Amino acid sequence: MQLGVMLFLMASGLTLVFGIMDLINLAHGSLYMVGAYLCATVYQITGSFEIGLLAALAGTALVGIIIETVALRKLYTRDHLDQVLATYGLILFLNELTKVIWGPRALFLDVPEVLSGTVEIIPGMPYPAFRLAIIAVGIIVAVTLYFLITRTRIGMLIRASATNREIVGALGVNVKLLYTLVFGLGAMLAGLAGAMAGPLLAVEVGMGEDVLILTLVVIVIGGIGSIRGALLGSILVGVIDTLGRAFIPTIFKLFMNPATADGLGASLSSMTIYIFMAVILAWKPKGLLPVHA
């Protein structure tokens, strides 16, 4: 569940950028990494996770806006393959830059004091409070995004320019600025995911690549460009991945010897989400909740 929410934060930003700007951004994972690093650095200076989180949000949005203006703006009219190449280059660039600034060693980031305990939802099964907080943040973001896109003027413009960029431009809207803002928002969501993941995971160079692949799976399952699809896809992937890892080896143990069952189960459970993706695509090639259904 918590993995699903984390994926949603990532996927919503990525799908927003792709759906609206028609831009494949492989460097999304790097923005996630930048978020985690900024949060960890500010946390070490101030000793407050909250300030670190805010700095990470502002910082990644800024980095996103800079990347958009400097590098990606020229790529909108180009082929998707060019975009993939360019943003892959950005991954390498940001990884090395991070290493130059922060060094190769992993950084330390701890959960805020208030959330360091555990909560017993099911008696006898304590659940970390911080993971609950992540779920809460994910829900808040989902609701906010929903309102932003469907109920506000800027959301309307975003939807309109996703459908037809030229007409919206002709109507006197500054589409360039709008795109920069959307990319900044996407980057900020990635930064938020990174900062929230920092206390759970290792804050290290290359941490973005692992999560990027899962995120791509999520938006493919959910339907590219659809925020609702991203929400559904991320929760499905999160739950299936965790359950698969927890139960498949156990099921195999019923009719095999433990060593084989563990080995086979581990391999199979790491494939479950990809099998799931293949099944979904065979059934609904455009994803579960496509934008232009």
Place this chain on the structure above:
Amino acid sequence: MKQAILLLMTAILLSPSTVLAGPVKIGMITTLSGGGSGLGIDVRDGFNLAIEQEGGNLGGYPVELIVQDDARKPEKAKQIADRFIKKDKVHIMTGIIWSNLAIAVVPKVVREGIFYISPNAGPALLAGKACHENYFNVAWQNDNLHEAMGQYVKEMGFKKVFILAPNYPAGKDALRGFKRFYTDKPHGEVYTKLGQKDYADVIAMIQSAKPDAVYFFLPGGMGISFLKQYKQAGLKGRIPLFGPAFSFDQGILGAVGDAALGVKNSSQWNKDIKNPANKKFVNDFKEKYGRLPSLYASQGYDAARLIASAIKSVQGDMSNADAFREALRKADFDSVRGSFKFGPNHHPIQDIYIREVVYEDGVLTNRIVTKVFSNHSNAYVGECKMK
């Protein structure tokens, strides 16, 4: 005049023989970028420190160290090795961190008559069936630290032990090594996905299995994530945790924080081992790099000092490979670990300790608690049929 020119030409023609006795060339292939680069950097820095202490020499003779980054990719490591052999014509190679890279590179290198001194990777294959007279491992055989922990956990009387490792060759070797000395059947045994970051499933399994101890081998970022989540789930302090040194080494402790405090881990080296060589190493390392040395740095340093002892023994003449090999076998140097010698398959026979993570001057570090093995060898000596 003509004679003078002729003389000069003969001199020039003859001079290569003196150039040949020039610096001993050492090629280092190690991981300096991407995930796990901290390990390679420490090995390189430890190695460089030994050269610098002698002012650019090893064993009193000049050496030339060429360092190349393999980015943890076997194919890249192979390319570098080819270049070292053909273009740079190195005498000795060293540096590889990861076992899969070592297996890809080492057999070819040693067949070409080049010496390979491993500062880290010690896969079972190279200690057993594929052992070679030109291959030496100055760190360990991969199973060693896990064997020590198995022995220790058994000695401490834990009856229900839950063990986990990633699902790849070194992970399986790890649990096999642990079980070789923890002879009871483990209470639970789990292989996780390599590179897994979220351990909610494993932690749930541990919670429902209710073991009295947990042993884990999760190198790099995986271990950092697991330790943090283990603490957040409230298991730390309730179920004692054990592991090999990798997740508790100096380079990683800073990123793990209090989640590692008090955890017992196995290692063949620590900075508080009392001998003059270690004292000098720790002090010089701190002075030169401004940080505490890690296990990997100690291995890089020992690799350089081993090479130094052999160069000294052959007086810088690398043309006599048999004499150089014999000198390596003697391991006539003061290891920072104290007692050190090579077994018949060129892997160390050494002591292995249990360390505990403690605070020292506000910095997390390790302290030796006890010694588990004295003069411990490895399980693959019998499989090695070296000439």
